[in-house]
Amino acid sequence: MTAIRDAIMSGDRSAETYAGLAVPESYRAVTVHKDEVGIFEGRASRDKDPRESLHLDEVALPELAPGEALVAVMASSINYNTVWTSIFEPVSTFGFLERYGRTSETAKRHDLPYHVVGSDLAGIVLRTGPGVNIWAPGTEVVAHCLSVELEHHDGHNDTMLDPEQRIWGFETNFGGLAELAIVKANQLMPKAEHLTWEEAASPGLVNSTAYRQLISRNGAGMKLGDRVLIWGASGGLGSYATQMALAGGATPICVVSSPEKAEICRKMGAELVIDRNAEGYRFWKDERTQDPKEWKRLGSTIRELTNGHDPDIVFEHPGRETFGASVYVTRKGGTIVTCASTSGYLHEFDNRYLWMNLKSIVGSHFANYREAWEANSLIRRGLIHPTLSKTYTMDEVGQAALDVHRNAHQGKVGVLTLAPEAGLGVSKPQMRAELQEQIDRFRNV
Incomplete structure (x- = not known):
């Protein structure tokens, strides 16, 4: 690994140099263990x-x-799916x-005790x-996380519809919080040359997820002039949605949970911001x-901001926490586009406000290769910028994931893997x- 790191740090990017480097038999990686799946039994999610x-x-x-492709990983980041993996929710x-291991001979590699x-x-x-040609x-690269087999006809219009579509590092092994990673070649994309490793x-x-969810015709298909209510607008996903709304000529209405987060949204250029904690919204009586x-109170606040x-x-x-409110406040004929469910998967809403007002609910999950x-x-x-707030080392990944789990972070949290320090790679x-x-x-x- 030292020779690989030295070659990268030298700035040499010739194919001959890297093809000539010896590949180690093992590498350092962040893992969960199969024999520990039950360690959190009896604890509430927030306490895991x-x-x-x-x-x-x-x-x-x-x-x-x-x-x-085998990639020498200089940096990675924490997503909520790593939190789910680490607390073994909603499933191990x-x-x-x-x-996955039962699908083919090569897929057997993924079925491991870690x-x-x-x-x-x-x-x-x-x-x-x-x-791979x-x-x-x-080559300097980043990777999106769609792993797809593309043997089935359903995947060839939109690869997210492939029956063998998986999220790399979550539903497959050999993910990116490691010194080395294995990805399919159709996950690779060019690295942004003006960014450091951890920023890139x-x-x-989250950027790809926000793009499909908000911009793509497979999601909400946002257009110039749209008013877009964005929950968690300063967070890992919402911060990209906010930037895309602004860049695309829409008006974001940013919902956040503190004055500090409200200020971040204003720094991005958003003018309409709701601090839900300051307003004291309680969408559930119990x-x-x-x-x-x-x-209705949320709807009134939104209308005050939007004339x-x-x-x-x-x-x-x-x-779960917000979905009933989301359906209610959307305009007649409008769209609620949903991914994830960090407060709970069992959504409840009053269907009268959906069907009688001709609203649409669109499910969105990650992105296909073109969208990514x-x-x-x-x-x-x-045109869109990384929202990196803090960078950890591999030894500190547990703390980094805990920060995301407890929403004690802003934007995205980065992790240095092979990179010896932050600020390199520009x-x-x-x-x-x-x-x-x-x-x-x-x-x-």
Whole structure:
């Protein structure tokens, strides 16, 4: 690993150099262990601590299959799916690995007593398997997290509809929170040259997810002039939705939970911000009963900000806690587009406000390769910026995941893997200098 790191740090990107490097038999990786699946039994979700279940292990390097690439990972990031993996909710990810392992001879590699986690990376291609022609060793890359087989006809219009579609590092093994990672070649995309390794690693999952959910015709299909209510607008997902709304000529209505988060939204350029804690919204009277008066109060606040208009689009991801309110406040004929459900999967809403007002609920999950590529292009062109707030080392991944679990973070949280320190990897310093203020908006907040 030292020789690989030294080659990367030298700036040499020739294919010959990297093809000539010896590949180690093992590498360091962040894992969860199959024999620890039950360690949190009896605890509430909020009390489950990723620091107890995430381990830094030395693991064996598997052989590359056709169509795959081995990447030296310089940096990765924490997503909520790593939190779910670490607390074994809603189910253990080892079930995913077992089912995947039964699909083919090469997939058997994934069914192990440990799971290497992580669904983002920035790094350098080291090796490619048979059938890979576009990506050469020495290429600087990031990876999106859609792993797809593409043998089934259903995947060839939209790869997210492939029956064998999985999220890499969550539903597959050999993820990005490691010194090395294995991805399919059609997960690779060019790294943004004006960003550091940790900055470039941070947008992948959330930026692509926000792009499909908000911009793509597979999601809400946002257009110029739309009013978009964005829950968690300063968070890992919402911060990209906020930027996209602003860049696309829409008006974001940002819902946050503190004055500090409200200020971040204003720094991004948003003018309409609701601090839900300051307003004291309580959408549930108790665990079983929602309070429609609170939905109406939120709707009134939104109309005060928008001069009497309801949102054309509601960008939903909290789930159970907010979904009833989201359906209510959306304009007649508008769209509620939903992914994830960080506050609970069993959504409840009053269907009268949906059917009688001709509203639509659209489910959205990650992004296909084209959507991920377009989202990454926005990053590379400096139209959308990373929202990295803090960077941890691999030894600190448990704490990083705990911060995300407890919502004690802003934007995205990065993790250095092979990179010896933060701030490395920039090859277009002039472009970076022009965008430095936007890149640093979330830093150390």
